[in-house]
Amino acid sequence: MSQDNQLYEGKAKILYATDDPNILLTYFKDDATAFNAQKRGQIVGKGEVNCQVSAALFQYLEGKGIPTHYLDCPSPKEMRVRNVKIIPLEVVVRNIAAGSLCKQTGLPLGQVLSRPLVEFYYKKDELGDPLLTRDRLTLLNLATPDQINQLETNAREINQHLKTIFDDCGVTLVDFKLEFGLDAQNQLYLADEISPDTCRLWDKTETDPQKRVLDKDRFRQDLGQVEDAYQNIQDRVLNWMSRFS
């Protein structure tokens, strides 16, 4: 894709326009950032893993009746997607306490939550992506009350599907982040990516809190074998898809 078509370069992806105004092309980079881009690096092969894992999960979810922005992958690191307007929210679903939930509430790492938690964070780097209440979401005109309910319903349904897939793959889905977009008719689509960059994934057979980590926490916490963990997730998910979907 030529430089001329480039619309935007983010931390992990580059977005290009195509000949069709309804379709965008996403290129998944190997670049990795953490802690609001204070830590930077490269994870060799990450672009392909994140593109292929996301593509497989989006196709599966679409088959289960959840609209996604996914269209197809013209190459291993490129995904064609519907041109939707991204709602500037990170919709986080948690099954097990980890990360900022532990930091902000004191819940111990690994505590199973009695009901999955759905949270909304404001996607705004300069504010540090703060946690929002429903009232603040409405106040900021980020989503209508109906859209907030729809986001929560979709997030819970997606969680049920992803939990089943990862569980079958021998992986515990601890938590993950989703992004959604709206088309010109205000139809809601699941967008962005679902990958080891955006999920916490623990190997079910490992109890060691470092060895079990198969996601971006290996990069965030300098645990080593980052590439192996990403590849491991791609192998398990694509293998599962070829057998069960």
Ligand code: UDP
């Ligand atoms: N997450 C993400 N992008 C972000 C923030 C969080 O993909 O900008 C994912 C993260 O990988 C984890 C989940 O959302 O799977 C919950 O993250 P948390 O709020 O615990 O934040 P963190 O501890 O990563 O700062």
